[in-house]
Amino acid sequence: MSKIHMRVYRGxxxxxxxxxxxxxxxxxxxxxxxxxxxxxxxxxxxxxRWNCKAGKCGSxxxxxxxxxxxxxxxxxxxxxxxxxxxxxxxxxxxxxxxxATDVSWNYEVNKRIPPFTPREGADWHWQQKDADRAQEFRxxxxxxxxxxxxxxxxxxxxxxxxAGPRFFARIASLEMHPxxxxxxxxxxxxxxxxxxxxxxxxxxxxxxxxIRITDNAIIPLKERVVDKYYDPLRMxxxxxxxx
Amino acid sequence: MSxxxxxxxxxxxxxxxxxxxLRSAIEASAAGCKTALVCKSLLGKAHTVMAEGGIAAxxxxxxxxxxxxxxxxxxxxxxxxxxHWKMAELHAKQAPERVRELEKWGAVFDRxxxxxxNINVRHFGGHTYKRLAHVGDRTGLELIRTLQDKGVHxxxxxxxxxxxxxxxxxxxxxxxxxxxxxxxxxxVLFKAKSxxxxxxxxxxxxSVNSNSWECTGDGFALAYLAGAELADMEYVQFHxxxxxxxxxxxxxxxxxxxxxxxxVLKNNKGERFxxxxxPPKYQGKYAETEEEANAWFQKVVVEGQKEEGVKERKPPELxxxxxVARALWNxxxxxxxxxxxxxxxxxxxxxxxxxxxxxxxxMYHQFKQLxxxxxxxxxxxxxxxxxxxxxxxKVNPETQESTVxxxxxxxxxxxxxxxxNRLGGNSLSDLVVxxxxxGENAAAYAKLTSMPKIDDxxxxxxxxEMNQPFENxxxxxxxxxxxxxxxxxxxAGMYREESLLDGCLKDLEALKERLKKVAAEGNRLFNPxxxxxxxxxxxxxxxxxxxxxxxxxxxxxxGHTRTDYTTYSKDFAxxxxxxxxxxxxxxxxxxxxxxxxxxxxxxxIKGGFLKAEILKQLRGExxxx
Numbered sequence: 001m002s003k004i005h006m007r008v009y010r011g012x013x014x015x016x017x018x019x020x021x022x023x024x025x026x027x028x029x030x031x032x033x034x035x036x037x038x039x040x041x042x043x044x045x046x047x048x049r050w051n052c053k054a055g056k057c058g059s060x061x062x063x064x065x066x067x068x069x070x071x072x073x074x075x076x077x078x079x080x081x082x083x084x085x086x087x088x089x090x091x092x093x094x095x096x097x098x099x100a101t102d103v104s105w106n107y108e109v110n111k112r113i114p115p116f117t118p119r120e121g122a123d124w125h126w127q128q129k130d131a132d133r134a135q136e137f138r139x140x141x142x143x144x145x146x147x148x149x150x151x152x153x154x155x156x157x158x159x160x161x162x163a164g165p166r167f168f169a170r171i172a173s174l175e176m177h178p179x180x181x182x183x184x185x186x187x188x189x190x191x192x193x194x195x196x197x198x199x200x201x202x203x204x205x206x207x208x209x210x211i212r213i214t215d216n217a218i219i220p221l222k223e224r225v226v227d228k229y230y231d232p233l234r235m236x237x238x239x240x241x242x243x
Numbered sequence: 244m245s246x247x248x249x250x251x252x253x254x255x256x257x258x259x260x261x262x263x264x265l266r267s268a269i270e271a272s273a274a275g276c277k278t279a280l281v282c283k284s285l286l287g288k289a290h291t292v293m294a295e296g297g298i299a300a301x302x303x304x305x306x307x308x309x310x311x312x313x314x315x316x317x318x319x320x321x322x323x324x325x326x327h328w329k330m331a332e333l334h335a336k337q338a339p340e341r342v343r344e345l346e347k348w349g350a351v352f353d354r355x356x357x358x359x360x361n362i363n364v365r366h367f368g369g370h371t372y373k374r375l376a377h378v379g380d381r382t383g384l385e386l387i388r389t390l391q392d393k394g395v396h397x398x399x400x401x402x403x404x405x406x407x408x409x410x411x412x413x414x415x416x417x418x419x420x421x422x423x424x425x426x427x428x429x430x431v432l433f434k435a436k437s438x439x440x441x442x443x444x445x446x447x448x449x450s451v452n453s454n455s456w457e458c459t460g461d462g463f464a465l466a467y468l469a470g471a472e473l474a475d476m477e478y479v480q481f482h483x484x485x486x487x488x489x490x491x492x493x494x495x496x497x498x499x500x501x502x503x504x505x506x507v508l509k510n511n512k513g514e515r516f517x518x519x520x521x522p523p524k525y526q527g528k529y530a531e532t533e534e535e536a537n538a539w540f541q542k543v544v545v546e547g548q549k550e551e552g553v554k555e556r557k558p559p560e561l562x563x564x565x566x567v568a569r570a571l572w573n574x575x576x577x578x579x580x581x582x583x584x585x586x587x588x589x590x591x592x593x594x595x596x597x598x599x600x601x602x603x604x605x606m607y608h609q610f611k612q613l614x615x616x617x618x619x620x621x622x623x624x625x626x627x628x629x630x631x632x633x634x635x636x637k638v639n640p641e642t643q644e645s646t647v648x649x650x651x652x653x654x655x656x657x658x659x660x661x662x663x664n665r666l667g668g669n670s671l672s673d674l675v676v677x678x679x680x681x682g683e684n685a686a687a688y689a690k691l692t693s694m695p696k697i698d699d700x701x702x703x704x705x706x707x708e709m710n711q712p713f714e715n716x717x718x719x720x721x722x723x724x725x726x727x728x729x730x731x732x733x734x735a736g737m738y739r740e741e742s743l744l745d746g747c748l749k750d751l752e753a754l755k756e757r758l759k760k761v762a763a764e765g766n767r768l769f770n771p772x773x774x775x776x777x778x779x780x781x782x783x784x785x786x787x788x789x790x791x792x793x794x795x796x797x798x799x800x801x802g803h804t805r806t807d808y809t810t811y812s813k814d815f816a817x818x819x820x821x822x823x824x825x826x827x828x829x830x831x832x833x834x835x836x837x838x839x840x841x842x843x844x845x846x847x848i849k850g851g852f853l854k855a856e857i858l859k860q861l862r863g864e865x866x867x868x
Binding site: 012020026027028030033039040044045046047048049050051052054055056057058059067071075096097098100102103104107110111114116118124125126129130131134135138139140141150173174177180185192 | 284286288289290292293318346347349352353354356358359363377384391393402403456457481488491492496585605609725745763764765766768769770771773
């Protein structure tokens with residue numbers, strides 16, 4: 001057992017501040033273990049979400065020394081000896097209490113995405129290589145760290161006009177499903193504001209599931225929007241034929 | 244104290260939003276009922292996401308010999324005939340349809356490699372043939388996300404981060420539920436014609452477990468307090484392969500898929516010890532030498548040959564979990580364990596690094612990130628971990644209704660399907676098969692009945708109970724939780740005996756006294772210390788039911804192993820232990836367990852699905868251990 005120094009955000013929707021703690025830790029521990037130790041010994045009402053403690057549910061998202069991370073997958077031995085570990089809630093979402101934020105907006109966005117819609121008469125036999133593309137996005141554990149880091153949401157708070165990387169990955173999983181027959185391009189352009197993404201790849205960097213959100217989801221979806229709505233030849237054709 | 248509570252009214256209320264809860268809510272809503280789903284966490288975070296290996300169904304896409312009869316027989320043998328046969332039958336018959344339905348709802352299962360583009364299936368412990376549809380090693384996430392996305396477009400009201408503290412009744416029938424929103428601490432009343440509890444398991448009662456924090460046995464305790472009977476509470480599954488090191492991740496699950504993909508178990512002498520532990524019920528079905536097991540592995544796993552044409556039998560690492568867990572325990576106890584008190588699970592010397600990363604990505608990730616261990620290079624250290632509760636709310640096998648009118652149970656929360664030991668992959672299929680049935684029948688009942696009445700005066704009493712920790716001045720909840728886990732591990736864990744169980748019951752009594760004085764700091768706003776204090780009531784009820792049932796069953800069977808009664812007993816083979824509330828006391832009774840009808844049993848034996856002598860052993864009529 002040794003001790004580390006932590007600073008943890010304590011507060012609610014009305015405000016708060018970082019509080020200092022010395023915490024007992026043991027070999028192999030992760031940040032979430034340290035938070036649990038705090039709850040058990042010094043701050044029983046410290047709010048934080050967690051479920052599986054195995055990087056599979058995406059509940060314990062927070063910012064550790066300013067970086068969006070899953071607390072259960074952040075080992076304490078990543079930090080230098082004597083380094084203070086600061087844990088704050090995700091900045092993009094309103095604070096509820098301490099490390100718990102109000103992420104309900106994400107669930108509202110999800111509701112607005114038209115669900116899986118199989119093509120009529122589709123052949124339900126398909127190959128692994130066709131499954132691979134959709135499966136990459138279906139690895140998403142909805143930790144919302146990509147939403148947290150995305151500057152369109154974080155700095156510009158465009159929650160009313162931008163769905164964010166999580167939901168571009170979700171739409172990509174549907175659009176690239178071998179059996180899905182729906183076209184969500186117009187929605188992507190208008191309601192979900194995919195044009196606002198300027199491909200800084202921050203979302204891909206923080207994804208704990210290593211989903212290549214930017215390259216494999218957002219860029220191909222942007223291309224679909226461009227092909228359909230901004231292709232100069234197609235625009236000319238439309239102007240001439242009225243189609 | 245009267246408090247300002249929020250109030251809702253529904254035809255069907257589903258408590259718990261894992262696979263079973265989501266599936267039943269979808270069904271109830273599709274039947275035209277106004278339906279709500281209550282979850283303790285955010286939607287999509289339930290323990291179902293942690294299921295790795297797959298969902299069992301006799302799709303026969305890889306091995307054409309598979310059938311519902313074989314799945315049914317495997318389930319009964321795996322459960323050591325402690326199962327309610329009717330549930331096991333319904334499950335085996337309906338699982339394939341439920342899996343295909345998930346695909347229709349958008350699930351993307353891995354495909355077969357024969358070019359036919361079917362759903363691929365893999366081997367798992369206790370299943371005769373390849374039978375588990377899967378998505379790499381994250382099948383549970385696929386299942387929950389598919390149901391979640393289907394659910395949000397089904398007109399279901401979802402109440403997230405809401406804990407139910409009590410079920411309410413109108414006379415003999417269910418009438419509603421009362422609880423609080425975790426975020427605000429504000430009380431909430433749900434009036435409902437029918438209620439489904441699908442709150443999952445009890446892993447958090449033990450110090451070494453594979454479960455999420457939510458698995459505190461709420462549904463068992465809520466149903467018990469409402470007067471419903473519980474059954475089979477002594478049957479607890481200890482999964483053989485949990486992580487053992489570092490200490491902070493002790494118990495975390497390592498999928499059985501590692502063994503399905505060729506992983507082998509070794510002791511500190513480098514011996515593959517499982518050959519020494521083949522029980523009579525599995526003799527003849529598993530390889531008896533390393534050469535035979537290796538030949539099978541080479542042909543079936545590496546080369547992908549069809550098993551129909553392979554004469555060798557599969558390795559004994561693929562026996563059911565109860566058998567493998569006991570073998571591990573023995574090796575560790577005999578001093579042949581690994582450095583940190585487990586045994587070795589070796590996939591590194593069996594498959595290429597590339598294959599391991601492709602087939603078991605999250606295992607690779609988990610070890611690399613949490614233990615600094617590269618499983619493509621060195622063996623993992625593994626040991627038993629509390630994983631699953633076979634027992635639960637006693638239900639009508641065809642309707643999932645409990646012994647309380649209007650109260651239903653599904654998934655891990657209900658008893659009967661798995662008997663004394665669950666086979667891997669049978670949980671995800673259980674969730675969707677019985678989730679659907681519970682939803683259907685809860686809806687049918689709701690349509691026939693009027694909205695029950697709720698006596699408001701009860702709510703004041705519940706508020707007082709829920710607020711009591713803020714009035715108390717004693718210790719906070721966490722130490723009580725830790726001591727409960729130690730007491731259960733010590734007294735009612737993998738190996739049990741009369742004196743240990745008595746000790747456990749005594750410890751639980753002392754913990755109950757401490758819980759009366761438990762204090763909560765701060766206020767009701769998102770306060771985990773307070774939440775744990777309230778969950779502890781449920782955990783103590785479940786712990787007591789478990790220990791009392793374990794004391795009553797004087798034999799060893801599946802997930803219930805007694806060092807003082809080490810064999811199957813004729814006296815208990817056809818009995819189930821039932822727990823119910825009588826006044827303030829817990830009553831334990833033995834009931835007859837319905838048996839497979841003679842004609843069906845004869846048919847299964849004739850078809851070669853079951854062997855008469857194995858049945859005799861499991862019924863305690865012939866030696867078996």
